Amino acid sequence: MSSADFGALKHPFVLRALEPSDYRKGYLKLLEQLTKVGEISEEEFTARVEETRHLGDLHHAVVIEDVERLAIVASATLLVELKFIRKCGKAGHIEDVVVDSTVRGQHLGQRIVDHLTELAKQLGCYKVILDCTEANVPFYEKCGFGLKERQMARYFS
Amino acid sequence: MSSADFGALKHPFVLRALEPSDYRKGYLKLLEQLTKVGEISEEEFTARVEETRHLGDLHHAVVIEDVERLAIVASATLLVELKFIRKCGKAGHIEDVVVDSTVRGQHLGQRIVDHLTELAKQLGCYKVILDCTEANVPFYEKCGFGLKERQMARYFS
Numbered sequence: 001m002s003s004a005d006f007g008a009l010k011h012p013f014v015l016r017a018l019e020p021s022d023y024r025k026g027y028l029k030l031l032e033q034l035t036k037v038g039e040i041s042e043e044e045f046t047a048r049v050e051e052t053r054h055l056g057d058l059h060h061a062v063v064i065e066d067v068e069r070l071a072i073v074a075s076a077t078l079l080v081e082l083k084f085i086r087k088c089g090k091a092g093h094i095e096d097v098v099v100d101s102t103v104r105g106q107h108l109g110q111r112i113v114d115h116l117t118e119l120a121k122q123l124g125c126y127k128v129i130l131d132c133t134e135a136n137v138p139f140y141e142k143c144g145f146g147l148k149e150r151q152m153a154r155y156f157s
Numbered sequence: 158m159s160s161a162d163f164g165a166l167k168h169p170f171v172l173r174a175l176e177p178s179d180y181r182k183g184y185l186k187l188l189e190q191l192t193k194v195g196e197i198s199e200e201e202f203t204a205r206v207e208e209t210r211h212l213g214d215l216h217h218a219v220v221i222e223d224v225e226r227l228a229i230v231a232s233a234t235l236l237v238e239l240k241f242i243r244k245c246g247k248a249g250h251i252e253d254v255v256v257d258s259t260v261r262g263q264h265l266g267q268r269i270v271d272h273l274t275e276l277a278k279q280l281g282c283y284k285v286i287l288d289c290t291e292a293n294v295p296f297y298e299k300c301g302f303g304l305k306e307r308q309m310a311r312y313f314s
Contacts (some may be wrong), residue, residue, distance in 0.1 A: 031241060031242050035242050035243070036242065038244040044245055058247055059239065077240075081250075082238055083253065084184075084185070084194070084202070084205060085188050085194050085253060086192070086194070087196065087197055088197055088202070093238075095238065096240065096242060107186060120313075127310055127313065129310045130308070131288070131309075133306055137307055137309065141309075143311075145309035146309060149288040149302075149308040150290070150304060151300060151306040152288075152298075152305055153284055153286045153303060154300075155283065156278050
């Protein structure tokens, strides 16, 4: 694990790595504000958390907990890609950024994106990238990101 | 490793997984047609290939070799991301697609993208995504992809 600073959020908010016990703190409910989540048992959730932990520094799922309500109110993930270009460089991918609708306007989204950006830098990434809707472009510009290419997708049914 | 079909390209082209010996078949020279590569020793290259192999089905770097010239003429990588959304689903990322300028117009790019798309499907991904320049949008539309979001990036010096 990296030594990136996990502190410095104002009470009652704490930024930390995702844990299996976050299943009971509304983590999946939070993700539903982002997209479809579906039924996931606590066992399946714990297994997936363990699976990502085995990836070590290549996968960092982080959350912000409201420690008074014991509720997860924000989360995002950093995926580190091993490349051959850029002297066998690494690229960070920020994925699934979500902030609970009840705590928006408190810069928690920016804090979590800044944290993962700093983590990517510490881990030796030469860049960090993400895909977002047109509406979220100004938010990520505030986080220091610039428009780059077009994202394309193909879905399987 | 998946059982995705690696065959069916016309002689002298063969589609297969990247190997350490591709260092001597011009793989890095090919990547230079995409972006900066920099100095990489054969030892560094071999180490990175081994590192990606340890990721098993989460990382597939594939190449097309011209077996008459013993030269790598196309390559691309599929990265598989472990998510929590979509019932602990998986998302495929296609990265670093490149076709040597001397063999363009023979649909090798489409073959390699189709191959990685099919591989993502076989591995249980619910979608496959990629980022590309505006100029390459029509090519990926031919490969069955549709425009989705905006890509944003932050580079570290």
